[in-house]
Amino acid sequence: QVQLVESGGGVVQPGRSLRLSCVASGFTFSNHGLHWVRQTPGKGPEWVAAIWYDGSNKYYADSVKGRFTISRDNSKSTVYLQMNSLRAEDTAIYYCARDSGYGSGSYIKYWGQGTLATVSS
């Protein structure tokens, strides 16, 4: 079955960096776009970034553009989110999610369990 397992969360000071990883299994990784979605407890999810099946296209929410970078390694079935210049408002559970198509404009059915990133001094 499809599995997405995130890691890399933790506590970091404002202005520092964190890299999240998501290892996938149970499907042909190189055939699907991937997303990062974050959520603060008690609030709705916020889409963060997406990358196409081959890494050729990447898209970002305005709130993270220029600070976060999404990338993937199809040989390792892994997608990454490099988060720089972190702010308190980036504190959230970060979910890795699979697009149903090759790109990032289809629907999202599969989600990981999430990893918590806390930005605090």
Added chain:
Amino acid sequence: QSALTQPPSVSGSPGQSVTISCTGTSSDVGNYDRVSWYQQPPGTAPKLMIFEVSNRPSGVPDRFSGSKSGNTASLTISGLQAEDEADYYCSSYTTSYTWVFGGGTKLTVL
């Protein structure tokens, strides 16, 4: 990109029907039939209930249905059951090649 607008809460008795609305703009809900609905019990990841406005993934009861008119999408749950109590979120693809979610609706089964 502003979040889609959902009512904060809805409620209904077992067996009744409830409808949750999701209002966007001509740049998202009104422009694409790429609206999804998710159910999220506390402490878990969102579960896809409806995709592409009105399609149900396998395993989702046919009590759940979706529709869209203009810039507003709707999720209807008929024959309410206690297990349906959860938070519900809508999402839509946008003309900026991004996704936007709603603020969420808490469904209470009385």
